[in-house]
Amino acid sequence: MERKQPAPNLNLKRAAELRELANRAAEGAMTAAPGHQELVLSAAEKLTNIADNIERKEKLAIAEPPVAVLPSNATVEEVRKARRRQATRRGEDVYLPSWSTMALALPNTFLRTALFSTGRRVQANSENVLEGDQTALVANKEIASLSNLTLTLSGYELCQFDRHIYATCLDYYRERPLSPEASNHYVKTSFYEFAKRTGLAYGLNPHKAIRASLLRLSFAQIRIRHKGWNLEVPKLLTVSFEDGSTSRVLKGSDVMLLRVTESLAELFGPGAWTAVDKEAVGYDGVTGWLASFYGGHSAAAWLSVKSLYDISGYESTSMSNFKASLIRALEKLKDDRVPACCRVSRYQFTDDGSKLKVVLAAWEKSSLSGNFSTKPQANVG
Numbered sequence: 001m002e003r004k005q006p007a008p009n010l011n012l013k014r015a016a017e018l019r020e021l022a023n024r025a026a027e028g029a030m031t032a033a034p035g036h037q038e039l040v041l042s043a044a045e046k047l048t049n050i051a052d053n054i055e056r057k058e059k060l061a062i063a064e065p066p067v068a069v070l071p072s073n074a075t076v077e078e079v080r081k082a083r084r085r086q087a088t089r090r091g092e093d094v095y096l097p098s099w100s101t102m103a104l105a106l107p108n109t110f111l112r113t114a115l116f117s118t119g120r121r122v123q124a125n126s127e128n129v130l131e132g133d134q135t136a137l138v139a140n141k142e143i144a145s146l147s148n149l150t151l152t153l154s155g156y157e158l159c160q161f162d163r164h165i166y167a168t169c170l171d172y173y174r175e176r177p178l179s180p181e182a183s184n185h186y187v188k189t190s191f192y193e194f195a196k197r198t199g200l201a202y203g204l205n206p207h208k209a210i211r212a213s214l215l216r217l218s219f220a221q222i223r224i225r226h227k228g229w230n231l232e233v234p235k236l237l238t239v240s241f242e243d244g245s246t247s248r249v250l251k252g253s254d255v256m257l258l259r260v261t262e263s264l265a266e267l268f269g270p271g272a273w274t275a276v277d278k279e280a281v282g283y284d285g286v287t288g289w290l291a292s293f294y295g296g297h298s299a300a301a302w303l304s305v306k307s308l309y310d311i312s313g314y315e316s317t318s319m320s321n322f323k324a325s326l327i328r329a330l331e332k333l334k335d336d337r338v339p340a341c342c343r344v345s346r347y348q349f350t351d352d353g354s355k356l357k358v359v360l361a362a363w364e365k366s367s368l369s370g371n372f373s374t375k376p377q378a379n380v381g
Contacts, residue, residue, distance in 0.1 A: 015054040022047035066269025067094065086272075087265035093177035094262040096170065099275035103341075104167035107267035108274055109224055111292045113145040115153065116163035117313025118289045123159050126212035137219065144310040149226045155219035160288045164281055165213040168198045169237055169258055178262045186240075186259045192252030199282050207250050214239045214256065224267075233263050277339035286312060287329040291342035294358055302355045323353070330358065 025044035068082040072091025082088040083098040099105045110116065125136060136156060143151045172187045179185040194210060195202040214237065222233040238259040267273070274296030283291050289312050309322045316322060333344040343361040350356075 011054050015051040018047050018051040018054070022051065064270060066266045066272065086270045087268040089265075092180070094180075094265050095177050096173055096265065097268050097273060099174065101174075103275040103277055104164075104171055104281045105268075105273055105275040106163065106167050106170070106292070107264075108272050108296050109145075109149060109151060109226065109267060110163070111274055111296050112311065113149065113151050114143050114311050114313030115151060115222075116158050116160050116166075116289070117315070118160060118286050119313060119315035120159075120285075121315060122157050122216070123161050123209070123212075126209060129156065129212045129215050130208060140223070144313065146307065146311065149224065151225075152223045154221040156216040158216055158220065160284050161209065162213045162216055163288070163292070164198060165210060166217055166236065167276075167281055168194065169214075169217070169260060170264075171197065172258060173260055178265060179259050181261050181263065184259075186238075186257040188255060188257055190252060191250075191254050191256060194256065195252075199278065202252050204250060207252070207254075211241070214258075231266060233267070235261070236264070277341050280339050280342045285329070286314065286325045287332050289313075290326075290329050290358075291333060291338075294344075294360055295342040297360075299363055300357055300359045302350070302357045305349075305354055305356055308356065326356070 022044045025047065066086060068086055068088045070078055070082060070088060070090045074090050079088060079090050079095070080098065083095055086097055088095050088097070097105065128136065137154075138157060139154050140152045141154070141157070143153050145151050172189070176187075189197075191207050191210060192202045195206050198210075200206045200210075217237045218235070218239045220236040222236065224231040224233075238261075240257045242255040242257070274292065276292050276295045280288075280291040280295065282288070293312075305323060305326070306319070308326065309319060312322075314322045314325070330344050330347050332338075333342060334346075335343070338344075340361045345359045345361045345364055347356060347358045
């Protein structure tokens, strides 16, 4: 992954401006009218505290790299501890973060954008992909995301099924290092084993769907701009097949070779990835997108319904259709059988219907989700 030097940090610039304003206020307090000096000094102190907080957060973000670097003789415990938070390099080996065997993990930049869209059109075009049709390829297409992120895609457009398949591919690297860029290390498996790992019953149609998805993912090239950094993943996945496709006879024993390289590790920094229960990863459409999207947050906030519409990749141009689908999906996610990590406890729209606040069962004890007024408290997007 290419990582380019960021542009001047606007937040640090704002902190410097606030600090200068605080200094001027403190100087002005000396000539303030009697009884007003304390008020002006208090305002100066508050401005200084705000500037300090901004600088502290930004310097922490800059100082902490996405991939923790450990010496080649680091202990098993040191590696385990580092991987609880982020991708980790131990000597020459680069590992993704660790997650439960009951979950699958993906970068938040994938789960909080329209990269894996909720529409059916992409998967409906699978037969054309299998036949080698490349007319649907896009180049540097900007993918809808929240305002703090820009993501562009080259390759085939992707869908929720591809999200499930890609998360399963990454699960093969849960306990093994990613493949070095210059190497040719592959993970070898069969279509039957892969389908079983995704929770699908093996059959001809799942075989074709998995193969088409792997092909779409193998064409995908991602460019991201986030927090002033330009990041590039030249290839999400490399895949090759040893099967009977030339004779049109497909079998569960057909072999696939998967390869995910170290370039992906920089998307798994602290707080930049989410592990979602395997059952929830299998949800499709708007339900699947919401489960992964909210599963990667830790507290409730008011979100723009229009932003959710954009970053979900919803295909219909009707906002009323989207809102109806949104409500149906939220009601499905309230079911007691839904894993707690993405089970909806309650949700509410503002009076004008423009913003939505969702509270998950996992957040119920959080003080941030306790206040559930009808007026927005934090707006995103």
